[in-house]
Amino acid sequence: MKKIITIVLCVLLLTSCSGGNKNSQLSNTEVKLGDNIIKLNQDISDVTKVLGDDYSLEVSKSCMFDGDDKIFTYKDLIINTYPQSENSKDLINAITVKSKDVQLFKDVHIGDKIDDAKKVMDEEPAVDDEDICTYEFEKSGMTFYLEDGTISEIEIFLIQE
Amino acid sequence: MEKKASKVAVIIFLMFLCAIFFIGIFSFNNDGRYNQSSKVAKYNIDCANTISVVAKKNYDGKVFRNISYEKTNNIVNSKVGNSTLNIDTLELKNNLDVNKIEQTAKKKRKKVKYYSTGSASLNKACDKVLNKIIKPSMSQKQKANAIYNWVSTKIRYSGSSSKDAKRILRVRKGNCFAFCYASKALLTRVGISNKVVKGNSGHHYWNMVKVNGSWYHFDATPGWGKKRFLWTNKQMKKYKYKKLRYSYNASKYPKTP
Numbered sequence: 433m434k435k436i437i438t439i440v441l442c443v444l445l446l447t448s449c450s451g452g453n454k455n456s457q458l459s460n461t462e463v464k465l466g467d468n469i470i471k472l473n474q475d476i477s478d479v480t481k482v483l484g485d486d487y488s489l490e491v492s493k494s495c496m497f498d499g500d501d502k503i504f505t506y507k508d509l510i511i512n513t514y515p516q517s518e519n520s521k522d523l524i525n526a527i528t529v530k531s532k533d534v535q536l537f538k539d540v541h542i543g544d545k546i547d548d549a550k551k552v553m554d555e556e557p558a559v560d561d562e563d564i565c566t567y568e569f570e571k572s573g574m575t576f577y578l579e580d581g582t583i584s585e586i587e588i589f590l591i592q593e
Numbered sequence: 594m595e596k597k598a599s600k601v602a603v604i605i606f607l608m609f610l611c612a613i614f615f616i617g618i619f620s621f622n623n624d625g626r627y628n629q630s631s632k633v634a635k636y637n638i639d640c641a642n643t644i645s646v647v648a649k650k651n652y653d654g655k656v657f658r659n660i661s662y663e664k665t666n667n668i669v670n671s672k673v674g675n676s677t678l679n680i681d682t683l684e685l686k687n688n689l690d691v692n693k694i695e696q697t698a699k700k701k702r703k704k705v706k707y708y709s710t711g712s713a714s715l716n717k718a719c720d721k722v723l724n725k726i727i728k729p730s731m732s733q734k735q736k737a738n739a740i741y742n743w744v745s746t747k748i749r750y751s752g753s754s755s756k757d758a759k760r761i762l763r764v765r766k767g768n769c770f771a772f773c774y775a776s777k778a779l780l781t782r783v784g785i786s787n788k789v790v791k792g793n794s795g796h797h798y799w800n801m802v803k804v805n806g807s808w809y810h811f812d813a814t815p816g817w818g819k820k821r822f823l824w825t826n827k828q829m830k831k832y833k834y835k836k837l838r839y840s841y842n843a844s845k846y847p848k849t850p
Contacts, residue, residue, distance in 0.1 A: 492752060492753065492768070493794065493796035494752070494796075495768050495769035495796060496814060496816035496817075497816065498836040498837065501752030501753070502752065503752050512751055512752045512753075513752070517836070525751075525752075526751060559765070561721075561763075563764070564763065564764060564765065566765075573749075589749060589751075592815070592816065
């Protein structure tokens with residue numbers, strides 16, 4: 433019987449550990465909303481299939497790429513895309529997080545104090561001003577937009593040449 | 594003793610199952626929330642040379658600002674000020690099999706000046722950047738080059754842009770408009786004469802600067818394959834990168850060497 437109790441307790445312990453560590457499953461080019469992971473450079477049509485069509489769309493001719501830049505605004509996210517004219521796709525180049533429900537690769541959220549977020553990030557920011565704080569990684573970056581030292585928006589973006 | 598222990602184990606296991614069940618329900622609700630309200634109105638239209646569409650929906654506190662027509666990959670935008678949408682018929686002539694219109698409702702925003710000289714807060718934002726990149730000993734050309742390098746590398750390309758130079762310098766992102774007006778603010782602050790050039794399509798903006806008595810083009814928007822710094826009209830007209838090229842009315846702007 434003791435064995436059964438030990439097994440049950442181990443299962444519980446393992447499940448609770450994996451639940452609390454869910455941010456570590458994401459990379460610095462991904463966000464998670466509900467069960468859906470949205471990635472930079474992902475085709476937007478794959479995202480609208482899972483998030484639905486409750487978005488507002490802004491389309492403008494791109495001044496950097498051949499085609500149109502698009503902005504898909506959902507309740508919790510703003511997704512910017514750039515055109516890949518060779519195969520008529522719109523790929524994600526930035527995701528702005530507007531809600532606490534969206535998970536990032538680090539345990540930082542809208543409403544956090546920037547000083548606390550810096551401790552979580554545990555590296556030197558590339559830009560550290562009173563209004564924005566930007567971290568740069570190999571191929572992507574993350575910006576915290578600040579209001580009175582508190583994070584009001586978080587954006588992850590592709591670093592494009 | 595053993596019976597009591599087995600009861601405890603069963604209770605713990607049942608609690609665990611309940612927890613999984615409730616977590617499942619919570620996740621389901623999270624996913625379902627996107628089906629509630631819509632901000633995009635879609636219309637099907639018959640194509641003719643003259644079309645006007647009256648919006649059937651209105652959104653409290655919002656006005657329709659953008660309308661786009663989709664024909665395969667061609668999308669044409671037109672700004673509208675109220676809920677009656679008049680489509681540009683000239684554009685439609687080339688898009689006769691257009692079959693879908695999408696409207697975007699946007700919140701009404703306070704009108705902002707694109708750029709204002711002498712604004713103390715803008716000057717402060719400019720000085721914050723210039724103090725890092727400009728030395729008094731630099732020539733005009735070196736100052737212009739330092740500003741070009743800062744704008745083209747420190748501001749990030751994004752599909753939309755604020756029209757307020759101060760905000761652009763603060764958030765450091767935007768489209769060609771942002772690169773152009775950030776450059777304008779910084780160049781003006783260091784005393785370099787400059788002008789904004791608007792491309793014929795209305796989709797691309799850049800600057801002209803007066804360096805050592807002559808005017809040149811200065812386009813700090815990235816992604817065009819080459820640095821376009823102090824270029825002449827001849828260089829601009831000749832340049833092509835993929836499908837990007839410059840088209841503008843040179844007679845409206847200062848002559849270049």
